[in-house]
Amino acid sequence: MISRRQFLGSLALAAAPLQLASAQGVAHLDKLWDVIIIGSGLAGLSAAVSAKENGAERVLVIEKTPLLGGHSKFSSGSFCACLPTNVDAQGRKDSPELMGEEIFEGGGRIGNIELIRTLAEQSRSAYEWLASMGVRWSGPFIPVGAVYPRGFHAQAPLPGFDYVLKVNRTARELGVTFLFSHRVLDLLTDSKTGRVNGVVIRGEVGQLKYLLGKSVIIATGGYTEDKALRQKYDPRLSPSLTSTANPYGRGLDTATGDGLKMAVAIGADTFDLEHIQTLFYLGGRLLDYVGGDIYLDPNGKRFVNEGETLKEISDTVLTLGLPEIWVLTDSKSHKGPNFENRVKNGIVNKCASLEEVAAVMHCPVSNLGDTVMAYNFDAASGKDSQFHKTTVLQQINLPPYFVGKEKLAVHYCCGGLKCDAKARVLDIYEEPIGGLYVAGEASGGIHGKNRMGGCSLVECVVFGRIAGKEAAKLSS
Numbered sequence: 001m002i003s004r005r006q007f008l009g010s011l012a013l014a015a016a017p018l019q020l021a022s023a024q025g026v027a028h029l030d031k032l033w034d035v036i037i038i039g040s041g042l043a044g045l046s047a048a049v050s051a052k053e054n055g056a057e058r059v060l061v062i063e064k065t066p067l068l069g070g071h072s073k074f075s076s077g078s079f080c081a082c083l084p085t086n087v088d089a090q091g092r093k094d095s096p097e098l099m100g101e102e103i104f105e106g107g108g109r110i111g112n113i114e115l116i117r118t119l120a121e122q123s124r125s126a127y128e129w130l131a132s133m134g135v136r137w138s139g140p141f142i143p144v145g146a147v148y149p150r151g152f153h154a155q156a157p158l159p160g161f162d163y164v165l166k167v168n169r170t171a172r173e174l175g176v177t178f179l180f181s182h183r184v185l186d187l188l189t190d191s192k193t194g195r196v197n198g199v200v201i202r203g204e205v206g207q208l209k210y211l212l213g214k215s216v217i218i219a220t221g222g223y224t225e226d227k228a229l230r231q232k233y234d235p236r237l238s239p240s241l242t243s244t245a246n247p248y249g250r251g252l253d254t255a256t257g258d259g260l261k262m263a264v265a266i267g268a269d270t271f272d273l274e275h276i277q278t279l280f281y282l283g284g285r286l287l288d289y290v291g292g293d294i295y296l297d298p299n300g301k302r303f304v305n306e307g308e309t310l311k312e313i314s315d316t317v318l319t320l321g322l323p324e325i326w327v328l329t330d331s332k333s334h335k336g337p338n339f340e341n342r343v344k345n346g347i348v349n350k351c352a353s354l355e356e357v358a359a360v361m362h363c364p365v366s367n368l369g370d371t372v373m374a375y376n377f378d379a380a381s382g383k384d385s386q387f388h389k390t391t392v393l394q395q396i397n398l399p400p401y402f403v404g405k406e407k408l409a410v411h412y413c414c415g416g417l418k419c420d421a422k423a424r425v426l427d428i429y430e431e432p433i434g435g436l437y438v439a440g441e442a443s444g445g446i447h448g449k450n451r452m453g454g455c456s457l458v459e460c461v462v463f464g465r466i467a468g469k470e471a472a473k474l475s476s
Contacts, residue, residue, distance in 0.1 A: 031058070031212075032058070032212050032213065032214065033058045033059070033060045033198075033211060033212065033213040033214070034051070034056040034057055034058045034059060034213070034214050034215070034471075034472070034474075034475035035047075035048075035051040035056045035058075035059045035060070035213065035214070035215050035216075035217065035468065035471045035472060035475065036060050036062065036198065036199055036211060036213035036215070036216045036217070037051075037059070037060065037061045037062065037216075037217045037219055037468075038062050038184045038199065038216065038217065038218050038219060038220050038258070038259055039061075039062075039063065039070055039218070039219035039220040039221060039259070039440070039442075040061050040062075040063040040068045040069060040070060040168075040178070040180075040219075041069060041070025041071055041072040041073075041164070041219060041221060041440060041460065042069075042070070042072035042160075042163055042164060042167065042440070042457055042460040042461060042464065043072075043219040043221075043439040043440025043441070043442075043459075043460035043461075043463065043464040043467075044061055044063075044070070044217070044219035044439070044440070044464065045061070045164065045167040045168055045171055045464070046167060046439070046460060046461045046464025046465050046468065047217045047219060047437075047439055047464040047465070047467045047468035047471070048061050048171045048176045048468065049167055049170050049171050049174060049176070049465075049468065050464060050465040050466075050467070050468025050469050050472070051217075051468035051469070051471055051472045051475075052171070052174040052175065052176060052468075052472075053174070053468070053469075054468065054469045054472035054473070055472050055475060055476065056468075056471065056472040056475040057475065058177070058475075059175075059176045059177065060176075060177045060178075060179060060211070060213070061171070061176060061177070061178050061179070062179045062182055062184055062199070062201060063178065063179070063180045063181075063182070064181070064182065064183040064184070064254065064258070065180070065181065065252075065254055066180050066181050067180075068164060068168060068178075068180075069160075069161065069164040069168075070219075070221055070254070070255075071221055071245050071255060071441070072160050072163065072164050072457065072460065073158075073160055073161045073164045074160060074161075074244070074245055075159065075160030075163075075456070075457060076153070076159060076160065076288055076336065076337060077153035077154055077156075077158075077159020077160045077162070077163070077337075077457070078143040078144070078146075078151045078152075078153055078288060078453060078454035078457070079127065079130075079151065079152050079153060079159075079163075079454060079457045079458050080099070080123060080143065080146065080150050080151055080152075080452070080453075080454035080455050080458050081123045081124055081126065081127035081150060081152055081458060082094050082095065082096050082098075082099045082120055082121075082123045082124055082150060083124055083127070083140070083150070086140055086148070086149060086150045087149075088148055088149055092148075094148065094150055096117070096120040096121045096123075097120075098148070099120040099123065099148070099150065100113075100116045100117050100119075100120040102146075102147055102148060102452060103116050103119070103120065103446065103447070103452050103455060104116055104448070106146075106147070106309055106448075106450055106451075106452040107414070107446075107447050107448020107449050107450050107451070107452070108448045108449035108450065109448070110272070110448040110449060111445060111446055111447060111448035112271075112445035112446065114420070114421045115419075115420075115421055115445045115446045116446055117421075118421045118462065118463075118466070119446055119455070119458065119459055119462050119463075122462045122465075122466075123458050123462065125462075126458055126461040126462045126465065127152065127458075129461065129465070130163060130166065130167070130461065133166040133167060133169070133170050134166050134169075135154050135162060135163060135166050136154060136155040136156075137152045137153070137154065137155070138152060138153055138154070138155045139151055139152035139153065140152055141288070141289045142289055142290050142291075142391060142453075143288065143289070143453035143454035144279075144287075144288060144289070144290060144310065144453045145279075145309050145310035145313075145450075145451075145452060145453030145454075146452050146453035146454050146455075147307075147452075150454070151288075151289075151453070151454040153288070157337055157338070158337060159337065160457070163457065179201075181203065181204045182201045182202065182203050182204075182209075183201060183202050183258070184199045184200070184201050184220075184258065184259075184262070185199075185200045185201065185202055185208075185262075186199065186200040186262060186265070187199055187200075187216060187262050187263065187265075187266055187436070188200060188210065188212070189266055193434060194266070194267070194433065194434065195433075195434035195435045196215070196216050196266070196433060196434065196435035196436040197212060197213065197214070197435060198210060198211050198212040198213050198216070199211050199213070199216060213435075214435065214471075214474045214475055215435045215436070215437065215471035215474045215475075216435060216436055216437070216471075217423075217437040217438070217439060217467045217468070217471055218259035218260075218262075218263060218417065218425070218436070218437070218438045218439075218442050219259070219438070219439050219440050219442060219460075219464065219467075220255075220257070220258045220259030220260070220442050221254075221255040221259075221440060221441045221442055222255050222257065222260075222412060222413030222416065222441040222442065223255060223256060223257030223260060223413055224243040224244075224245065224253060224255045224276075224410045224411070224412070224413060225243055225245075225246070225253035225254065225255050225256050226255075226256045226257050227239045229257060230276055230410060230413075233273050233274040233275075233276060234274060234276050236318050237276060237278070237410055241278070241408060241409060241410050242409050242410070243255070243409055243410045243411070244279065244281040244409045244410070244411045247281045247282055247283070247409050248282075255413075255441075257413075259417070259438070259442045260416060260417060260442060263417050263425055263433075263436065263438070264417075266433070267427045267428060267433065268417050268418070268425050268426070268427060268428075268433060268436070269417075269418040269426055269427055269428045269430070270415065270416065270417060270418060270444060271415050271416065271417070271418040271444030271445045272414055272415030272416075272444050272445070272447075272448065272449070273413070273415040273416070273444070274415065275413075275414040275415050275447070275448065275449045275450070276410060276412070276413055276414065276415075277310055277311060277314070277410075277411045277412040277413075277414055277450060277451055278310075278314040278318075278408045278409060278410050278411055279310050279313075279314060279408065279409065279411045280325070280327070280406035280407065280408060280409070281406070281407075281408075281409040281411065282324075282347065282404070282405055282406050282407050282409075283338075283342050283347040283348070283404065283406075284326065284327050284342075284347060284348055284403070284404020284405045284406040285327040285404060285406055286327075286329060286333070286335045286336055286339055286342065286348060286402055286404065287329060287333055287334070287335065287336055288336040288337075289334070289393075290306060290307045290389075290391045290393075291307070291389075291391040291392055291393030291394065292329055292332070292333035292334070292393050292394055292396075293306065293327050293328060293329035293333060293396070294306060294327070294328050294329075294371075294372075294375055294396065295313075295325055295326070295327055295406075296325060296326040296327070296328055296361070296363075296368070296371065297320075297322055297325060297326075298322070298324070298325075298326070298361070298362075298363060299363050299364070299367055300326075300358060300361060300363035300364060300367035300368035300371055301367055301371050302371055302375065302386060302387065303316065303320065303322070303325075304316045304317075304387060305384070305387035305388060305389045306387075306389055307389040307390060307391045309450050309452070309453075310411075310450060310451070310453065311449060311450035312450075314408060317408055318408070323407070324405055324406065324407045325405075325406050325407075326361050326403055326404065326405055326406070327403065327404055327406055328357065328372070328396060328401060328402070328403045329396060329401070329402050329403075330394075330396045330397060330398045330399065330400070330401050330402070331398050331399065331400055331401075331402075332394050332398050333394065335402075342404065343402070347404055347405075348402050348403070348404035349402070349403050349404065350400050350401075350402055351399075351400060351401045351402070351403060352399055352400055352401075353399060353401070354368055354369055354372060354401065356401075357401050357403045360403055361403065372396055372397075374386065375395075375396065376395040376396060376397050378392065379392045379394060379395040379396075380395060412441065412451055412456060413441055414444070414447040414448065414449065414450065414451050415444035416438070416441065416442050416443045416444035416445075417438045417442055417443050417444060418430075418444060418445060419437075419438050419443050419444075419445060420432065421466075422437075422466060422470050423437045423438060423439055423443075423463050423466045423467035423470055424436070424437055424470065425437060425438050435474065437467040437470060437471050438463075438467065439459075439460065439463040439464040439466070439467040440459065440460045440463065440464065441456065441460075443463065446459060
């Protein structure tokens with residue numbers, strides 16, 4: 001585990017603007033807010049609505065960009081929920097205990113049991129909460145990187161964006177205030193008690209503002225775009241690796257660990273910052289479930305069990321040094337969002353035969369033919385003799401075929417600020433920092449070494465709601 005001292009040592013440059021902000025004179029003093037939330041992704045929006053639902057009157061969401069939604073709006077939408085109707089192929093009915101066990105095991109048995117239990121037990125409530133706002137669910141299915149069919153997603157072209165829009169609409173109806181294009185530079189604390197009582201922000205024209213609040217919720221996401229920070233924790237993650245929020249390197253990923261750095265600067269502890277998740281994100285994979293496609297190396301051969309966890313697949317790619325891979329499926333599989341656009345834009349190639357697929361991949365036809373033949377033989381028997389994949393739903397034998405290129409991108413920070421089940425940020429002595437809460441990817445403790453597929457967005461909602469509820473208690 002990366003210690004707080006090591007983390008502080010890596011922030012020499014990042015700390016400078018915080019010190020500068022604190023040294024400036026007071027430019028503006030606003031009225032007192034009940035709850036200030038930093039970040040407008042699904043975690044921040046959930047916290048805002050929850051705070052309002054639990055009695056807070058003056059709730060402010062601060063977003064450093066002009067756009068709502070953070071990383072959440074880009075998500076494919078997989079949302080794990082433990083429902084009594086869930087059952088797997090072996091006839092096992094779902095339960096919070098089963099879901100919690102799988103999260104704990106998938107994370108290498110190092111996650112915080114209390115946080116995991118809270119997530120599993122409240123996942124159904126989070127599912128129903130979003131449904132009450134108009135989200136129409138589809139599922140269940142086994143999300144990529146998961147092992148049990150408890151995944152759902154919105155029946156919308158962009159599921160992640162749909163969640164953001166639905167919760168945002170509710171927030172607006174409840175009277176939540178939003179402030180865009182303002183960056184939070186620092187947390188204000190009481191000089192005697194250390195309690196957090198506001199934030200320092202900078203607007204578009206550079207003016208500093210000091211906003212006072214009875215509580216602050218950090219929902220700033222991870223640090224996938226801070227390339228120096230992430231490489232410090234995992235040297236394999238070279239600066240050339242883009243993030244899934246900016247896969248082609250031509251856009252903007254705003255996840256720079258702002259909340260993490262600010263909280264550590266006032267004494268917050270961290271948990272498992274070295275565990276950073278990577279996955280394929282060039283758009284070549286069309287499915288959001290396991291069992292209908294295969295992963296191929298540049299020579300047209302399978303190299304991994306496609307049903308393994310995201311971490312295991314990524315580790316295999318990094319170990320083999322594969323600069324890129326290909327993903328192959330056929331016309332029988334159920335395609336995910338943006339299927340037609342990906343084909344139209346050339347991200348995925350539609351091929352009438354395996355010979356055409358081989359030509360697109362620039363690999364020997366014999367290699368590809370042998371690979372697909374062997375896989376289809378195994379699929380007919382329901383047993384993967386090469387890599388022992390347990391979820392084999394179909395043969396890949398019905399043209400047209402669809403093949404797309406994939407490359408690893410930095411996706412998710414499993415570690416973050418240490419917190420308890422009430423979403424309170426903890427200091428290095430395991431004591432809550434008064435008035436400071438955290439939700440979403442900015443927190444650490446649930447996922448351990450690897451986040452199970454479908455557990456990010458549900459975490460945003462579950463702990464966003466908890467943070468909002470707990471923060472609202474301080475408003476009375």
